Amino acid sequence: MAEKKVEIRISGKTIQAQAGETLIHAIWSAGMPESIKTGCAGGVCGACTVTLRYSDGRKGGTELACMKPVEAGMEVFPCPVDAEAPVEPVMEPDVRSLQAAFPTLNRCTKCGSCSTACPMSIPVMDSVLRMQKGEFSEVAEDFTTCIHCGLCRFVCEDKVKPHNMGLWVRRSLGMSRDLSIPHGENENTEKEWQYLMHTDRELRLQNARQFRQTGKVES
Amino acid sequence: MMQWAQELLKKVEATRSVRLEQPAPVLDSVQEGALLKQYHPDYLGHERKLAVGPNAGEEKFPLELAELLEGDSSLEPDTTPKVDIETDVLILGGGGAGATAALTLAESGLSVHLATKLRLGDSNTVMAEGGIQSALAENDSARRHFADALVGGHGENDPELLRILCEQGPESIRWLSQLGCLFEQNEDGRFRLRAGGGTSVPRVLACRDYTGLEIMRVLKDAVRLTSTHILEEHVAVELLDDGAGQVTGAILFDRIAGKRICVSARAVILATGGSGQIRLQGFPTSNHVGATGDGLVLAYRQGCRLIHLDSYQYHPSGACYPEALAGQLVTEAIRSIGAQVVNAEGVHFINEMAYRDVLAGAIIKEIAEGRGVKTPHGKTGVWLDTPMIDLKNGAGTLARQFPGLIHRFERYAIDPTKTPILIYPTLHYQNGGIRVDTQCRTDRVGLWACGEVTGGLHGKNRLMGNSLLDITVFGRRAAESVLGNLPERGASTLTNLERFRSEREKVEGLAQTRSPQFFPEASGMKLESCAVEEAPKEEAASQSFEPPNPFNF
Known part of the structure; x- marks a missing residue:
């Protein structure tokens, strides 16, 4: 199983790949690492965006090369997407402030390309419609798994910037949260630190073992 | 899918109802010590002393790393630095620590350049899944956090650094939240806290199993809104010094233009991260493609001491099947809410919330003693019984809390809510690194370091959620220390x-x-060392791509 070879084409160049490996591994093993951007190689940084075509007539599409296993006859075109200059998030965001930050918000023609392009299966177009209605907590939820590969923006004919708006909404909501974060001090704080920061390594470890049982210095 | 494993899966299913009730063996500290010595990769003697540099003749280093630390620079012997860019602060590394440092310097009025050999954010930070620790629970405190981490680190942690980490936990969560990070909350508005291996109370904040992604995308966005000059695909080749020991900048290689550039800086912050891609002992890794330990090498040549580098973290749950996911992380949080580790016989052989090094050792032992599961690709692992999660916490829990896991496996027709997944320890974190003081200063004036590239903080075993906190606390601290101790500009030489x-x-x-x-180079991914003398050869070919058909999606 591991020894089986398949032929694929990278930007028109035919290479041999191992069945079961990902496109990124195949491209690097073929000595062509500079032909594609690579980052985490684990599906979360969004560097290795590609478009694909299949030889058997199946519909191709967009993928992350680090997540896509090779298939015989596959044609691969790396398509790096440059980052977009961000827009400063705001406190208490609403549709008007979103529209001001992203003037193309309402240009969406509901073609659905963005949702098709998303390698994380985010319902991007539906979420853009939710943005237009100001349903921001749903939008924040939609974009929880967004890796900002930029493909939804890349394929948009109407210059809508779904993932940038998704992050703007998330950051704006996050900044607006009212948080109470305890300071964690009490009357024993100094005594506890003295106990735990013991200068003898062995005693320090022993004290720590005790302390983690109850969170207190046991006398 | 997983037809090959149908018979084996039956053994796991057969014991599930029993395992639901029965506790798994918990080892005492003597048993743990014995297990580590016999099975953990750190303890198997794949190490040696160095022959050159500040650590020469003293403690041992893993063989693969030792060779790099003793290696020669790729610069020609007669290289004379000619300054192309003058800046105040040069940050090397575009992950969480580097981005945090850049943000902290944003309002200072100093000119800041951040160079990364990949793109901003392509890092181990973005891949972190499980969460970030901070003592926020009512029965918790920075002291308890400290005690847990010290015991986890086998008492080897630098206590001063660790105290700072734990004390700064709540403040760091506030800082990240104000930048817009959405850590999960309970209905009462308090942060939801999970247990991690070795936490005595729940202390891990998360954003599903994408916590690092959440932090990194926010940091990246925030950094891009500052005046930081971001140099993407710029590889740090060597550090510069003034001839009297002070670090004064770096020589970078611009991968796109295919040329070298020389940056003069008053301060250099090393935030270059870890070294999982050097694949110690042939282990798979969960690290990003650039994690080759460059910062260790650069600092070592300058005369900086390294510590604890005999210690690496092998994350117990790296994916082992399918082959395409081999080495990739399956978050510890999955274990903390109920997925058990089970051998080929269906036996729950150890409590999965043991410290990471202990659990990794226990898995390797099961396999060594013939109770592992062999994949069609010749790898061997043990089961992580993910269907237990929904049995314990109610249907839908796994899918709701761990969308990343589901998403990665569904491509291979594996549904972790129904089928256990195979795991094997993966090289995950560089516990040791460059020695720093509490101000993130290295042994050289002008050179600071923060994040995974540093050593001492985590001792010899890091707890889940302490590295995301590390990059936040010490990324900020390094930047603040630079602000307070900024040296005058020095000459640019290669004297060191x-x-x-x-x-x-x-x-x-x-x-x-x-x-x-x-x-x-060591892994299956074989990019040759980026020669500084010439442009990448494939550049011409990459210009002639056939454009994709935009109407064919």
Whole structure:
């Protein structure tokens, strides 16, 4: 199983790949690492965006090369997407402030390309419609798994910037949260630190073992 | 899918109802010690002393790393630095620590350049899944956090650094939240806290199993809104010094333009991260493609001491099947809410919330003693019984809390809510690194370090959620220390490199390795070392791509 070879084409160049490996591994093993951007190689940084075509007539599409296993006859075109200059998030965001930050918000023609392009299966177009209605907590939820590969923006004919708006909404909501974060001090704080920061390594470890049982210095 | 494993899966299913009730064996500290010594990769003697540099003749280093640390620079011997960019602060590394430092310097009025050999954010930070620790629970405190981490680190942690980490936990969560990070909350508005391996109370904040992604995308966005000059795909080749020991900048290689540039800086912050891609002992890794330990090599040549580098973290749950996911992380949080580790016989052989090094050792032992599961690709692992999660917490829990896991496996027709997944320890974190003081200063004036590239904080085993906190606390601290101690600009020379080279010449039998490695060579991914003399050869070919058909999605 591991020894089986398949032929694929990278930007028109035919290479041999191992069945079961990902496109990124195949491209690097073929000595062509500079032909594609690579980052985490684990599906979360969004560097290795590609478009694909299949030889058997199946519909191709967009993928992350680090997540896509090779298939015989596959044609691969790396398509790096440059980052977009961000827009400063705001406190208490609403549709008007979103529209001001992203003037193309309402240009969406509901073609659905963005949702098709998303390698994380985010319902991007539906979420853009939710943005237009100001349903921001749903939008924040939609974009929880967004890796900002930029493909939804890349394929948009109407210059809508779904993932940038998704992050703007998330950051704006996050900044607006009212948080109470305890300071964690009490009357024993100094005594506890003295106990735990013991200068003898062995005693320090022993004290720590005790302390983690109850969170207190046991006398 | 997983037809090959149907019979084996039946054994796991058969014991599930029993395992639901029965506790798994918990080892005492003597048993743990024995297990580590016999099975953990750190303890198997794949290490040696160095022949050159500040650590020469003292503690041991893993063989693969030792070769890089003793290696020679890829610069020609007659290289004379000619300054192309003058800046106040040069940050090397575009992950969480580097981005945090850049943000902290944003309002200072100093000019800041951040260079990364990949793109901003392509890092181990973005891949972190499980969460970030901070003592926020009512029965918790920074002291308890400290005690847990110290015991986890086998008492080897630098207590001063660790105290800072734990004390700064709540403040760091506030800082990240104000930047817009959405850590999960309970209905009462308090942060939801999970247990992690070795936490005595729930202390881990998360954003599903994408916590690092959440932090990194927010940091990236925030940094891009500052005046930081971001140099993407710029590889750090060597550090510069003034001839009297002070670090004064760096030579970078611009991968796109295919040329070298020389940056003069008053302060350099090393935030270059870890070294999983050097694949110690042939282990798979969960690290990003650039994690080749470059910062260790650069600092070592300058004369900085390294500590605890005999200690690496092998994350117990790296994916082992399918082959395409081998080495990738399956978050510890999955274990903390109920997925059990089970051998080929269906036996729940250890409590999965043991410390990471202990659990990794226990898995390797099961396999060594013949109770592992062999994949069609010849790898061997044990089961992580993910369907237990929904049995314990109610249907839908796994899918709701761990969308990343589901998403990665569904491509291979594996549904972790129904089928257990195979795991094997994966090289995950560089516990040791460059020695720093509480201000993130290295042994050289002008050179600061923060994040995974540093050593001491985590001792010899890091707890889940302490690295995301590390990059936040010490990324900020390094930047603040630079602000308080900024040296005057010094000359740009390669004196420290020349000194290192003459030291090398006195030693016989050194390997002719060039380092840093820049990109993986040891793994299956074979990018040759990025030669500084010439542009990447594939550049011309990449210009002639056939454009994709935009109407064919």
